[in-house]
Amino acid sequence: xxxxxxxxxxxxxxxxxREIGQRLRQERLAAGLTQLQLAQxxxxxxxxxxxxxxxxxxxxxxxTHFAGRLGIPASKLLGxxxxxxxxxxxxxxxxxxxxxxxxxxxxxxxxxAASKEIRAEVLRGRAEALFxxxxxxxxxxxxxxxxxxxxxxxxxxxxxxxxYWLSAAxxxxxxxxEAKDILRGILSRVRAGMKIEPxxxxxxxxxxxxxxxxxxxxxxxxxxxxxxxxxxxxMDDRRRATYLHDLANSYWGVGDLEGAVRAGIVSLELxxxxxxxxxxxxxxxxxxxSYLAMGNSTRASEMAANSRSTLERLEDDWHLAHVLETxxxxxxxxxDFDAAVEAAMKAxxxxxxxxxxxxxxxxxxxxGRAHVGGGNSAMGLAAFARAGSIARELGIPSLIRTTxxxxxxxxxxxxxxxxxxxLMSEALEAR
Numbered sequence: 001x002x003x004x005x006x007x008x009x010x011x012x013x014x015x016x017x018r019e020i021g022q023r024l025r026q027e028r029l030a031a032g033l034t035q036l037q038l039a040q041x042x043x044x045x046x047x048x049x050x051x052x053x054x055x056x057x058x059x060x061x062x063x064t065h066f067a068g069r070l071g072i073p074a075s076k077l078l079g080x081x082x083x084x085x086x087x088x089x090x091x092x093x094x095x096x097x098x099x100x101x102x103x104x105x106x107x108x109x110x111x112x113a114a115s116k117e118i119r120a121e122v123l124r125g126r127a128e129a130l131f132x133x134x135x136x137x138x139x140x141x142x143x144x145x146x147x148x149x150x151x152x153x154x155x156x157x158x159x160x161x162x163x164y165w166l167s168a169a170x171x172x173x174x175x176x177x178e179a180k181d182i183l184r185g186i187l188s189r190v191r192a193g194m195k196i197e198p199x200x201x202x203x204x205x206x207x208x209x210x211x212x213x214x215x216x217x218x219x220x221x222x223x224x225x226x227x228x229x230x231x232x233x234x235m236d237d238r239r240r241a242t243y244l245h246d247l248a249n250s251y252w253g254v255g256d257l258e259g260a261v262r263a264g265i266v267s268l269e270l271x272x273x274x275x276x277x278x279x280x281x282x283x284x285x286x287x288x289x290s291y292l293a294m295g296n297s298t299r300a301s302e303m304a305a306n307s308r309s310t311l312e313r314l315e316d317d318w319h320l321a322h323v324l325e326t327x328x329x330x331x332x333x334x335x336d337f338d339a340a341v342e343a344a345m346k347a348x349x350x351x352x353x354x355x356x357x358x359x360x361x362x363x364x365x366x367x368g369r370a371h372v373g374g375g376n377s378a379m380g381l382a383a384f385a386r387a388g389s390i391a392r393e394l395g396i397p398s399l400i401r402t403t404x405x406x407x408x409x410x411x412x413x414x415x416x417x418x419x420x421x422x423l424m425s426e427a428l429e430a431r
Contacts, residue, residue: 017051017054017055017056018054020051020054020058020063020077021051021052021053021054021055022052022054023076023077024048024051024052024066024077025052027070027072027076027077028052028070031069031070031071033069033070035048035049035052036048038066038069039236040069042065042236042237042238042274043062043065043236044236047062047197048066050197056197062095063077063088064092086105086108086109087109087122089105090102090106090109090122090125091125093105094125094128094129094132097132097277097278097314099129099132099133100129100133102125102126103126103129103130103133106122106123106126106129107126109122110122110123110126116149116152116153117149117150117153117155119149120145120146120149120150120153120155120158120162121146121158123142123143123145123146123149123162124142124143124146124158124161124162124165126142127139127140127142127143127146127165127166127169130142130169131165131168131169131172134172134318134354134356136169136170136172136173137169137173139165139166139168139169139172140166140169140170140173142165143162143163143165143166143168143169144162144166146159146162146165147159147162147163147166150162156189156194157194157195157196157197160186160189160190160194160196160200161196161197161200163182163185163186164182164183164186164200164204164207166182167179167180167182167183167186168207170182171207171210171211171214174357174358174395174396175395176211176214176215176396179207179211180208180211180212183204183207183208183211184208186204187201187204187205187208190204202228202239202243203239205224205225205227205228206224206225206228206242206243206246208224209221209224209225209228209246209250210246210249212224213246213249213250213253214396214398215396215398216253216398218250218253218254219254221246221249221250221253222247222250222254225243225246225247225250228243228246229243237270237273237274238270238271238274238276238279240270241267241268241270241271241274241276241279241283242267242279244263244264244266244267244270245263245264245267245271245279245282245283245286247263247267248260248261248263248264248267248283248286248287248290249286251263252286252289252290252293257290257293257294258294260286260290261287261290261291261294264286264287264290265287267283268283268284268287271283277314278310278311278314278316278319280310281306281307281308281310281311281314281316281319281323282307282319282322284303284304284306284307284310285303285304285307285319285322285323285326287303288300288301288303288304288307288323288326288330289326289329291303292326292329292330297330297334300326301327301330304323304326304327304330307319307323307326308320308323308324308327311323317351317353317354317356318354318356318359321347321348321350321354321356321359321360321363322347322356322362324343324344324346324347324350324363325343325344325347325359325362325363325366327343327347328340328341328342328344328347328363328366328367328370329366331370332366332369332370332373335373337370337373337374338374340366340369340370340373340374341370341371341374344363344364344366344367344370345367347359347362347363347366347367348360348364348367351363357390357393357394358394358396358399360386360387360390361387361390361391361394361399361403362387364383364384364386364387364390365383365384365387365402365403365406367380367383368380368381368382368383368384368387368406368407368410369406371383372410372413377410377413377414380410381407381410381411381414384403384406384407384410384411385407387403387406387407388403388404388407388423391403391404397430400426400427400430401427401428401430404423404424404426404430405423405424405427407423408420408421408423408424408427411423
């Protein structure tokens with residue numbers, strides 16, 4: 001990635017990045033390909049240019065793709081550098097979704113880091129792996145240390161990317177205000193002229209849209225996504241799929257279910273094209289919820305089942321918890337309270353196993369509704385109470401409001417009106 005600070009002319013002259021870039025250019029020219037032809041949809045011409053000029057260090061996944069296009073082994077681009085191979089192996093594990101393996105590989109590399117700046121690079125990779133594993137606090141610590149080292153070395157663009165993962169960690173921990181403040185700070189530096197990777201501005205704006213959606217500011221999210229649309233020429237298929245996924249979520253938030261489905265279907269097609277199985281599964285789950293809200297329970301069931309199958313194969317309990325809760329909602333909508341209870345209990349178990357607190361709240365809410373619908377008020381109120389306790393712990397106002405209102409409704413139905421009134425008052429005060 002570009003390593004030029006807006007306040008400094010210092011450029012990171014990492015020998016590995018320069019050497020790989022030179023080899024890539026030589027092999028591309030020998031093959032008679034343009035930069036755009038080499039990128040071939042998966043990457044952008046700007047990314048290839050950044051690599052060839054030594055301004056970005058490629059992942060092993062990118063090297064493998066380019067080597068395949070050039071008809072050469074990836075080792076020819078990298079050269080005979082054992083430590084570099086270890087680093088690329090860690091990057092490949094990260095790019096392939098093998099996050100436990102990546103986190104461990106980066107931890108081993110930290111012990112052999114030859115300088116603080118290399119340590120910062122490794123910490124940043126480890127931060128991303130930890131975020132993907134749902135370890136928000138550990139991700140925040142790694143990202144914060146990485147950003148601090150990069151700032152000290154006047155590598156502001158690298159610091160910005162580390163701060164991006166720090167923001168992601170805060171989002172995962174439920175601190176959306178801090179997450180947005182970090183992203184806005186980075187974006188202001190980008191707009192002031194800080195040189196960055198070609199698609200980083202897109203990532204920043206899209207992340208802000210996701211944060212606004214989580215805070216139920218869907219109009220604000222759509223505003224950011226319109227800004228993304230203006231930058232869409234920079235997007236490869238994966239980035240465009242992510243953009244459309246975020247757009248679908250924002251349409252859902254403002255009540256445009258048909259718009260959510262349209263954007264979601266195109267997003268799913270693009271995710272499948274780039275073989276992004278985990279992202280495809282997440283999109284299928286979101287589509288299931290949209291179809292359910294539109295009254296098409298058959299299509300919702302198909303989407304949720306596909307998503308569940310993929311996530312079970314990937315052993316991804318974090319996302320699986322959400323899908324199981326969706327299946328519980330589908331069963332609840334059809335009046336099958338026993339099936340809803342069973343699915344919701346599985347969702348609670350999956351959420352607790354991986355520490356996904358938001359999924360745990362939603363699963364307990366659906367479990368509470370299923371118990372109450374089946375006539376078991378005591379079990380239902382116990383589930384609502386668990387959901388309320390976890391929601392308060394998370395501290396997300398929108399989630400607290402939804403949880404306490406549902407809990408209050410269940411209490412009122414049970415004749416416990418004073419408790420219901422107290423919860424409704426607390427919900428109204430949640431800001």
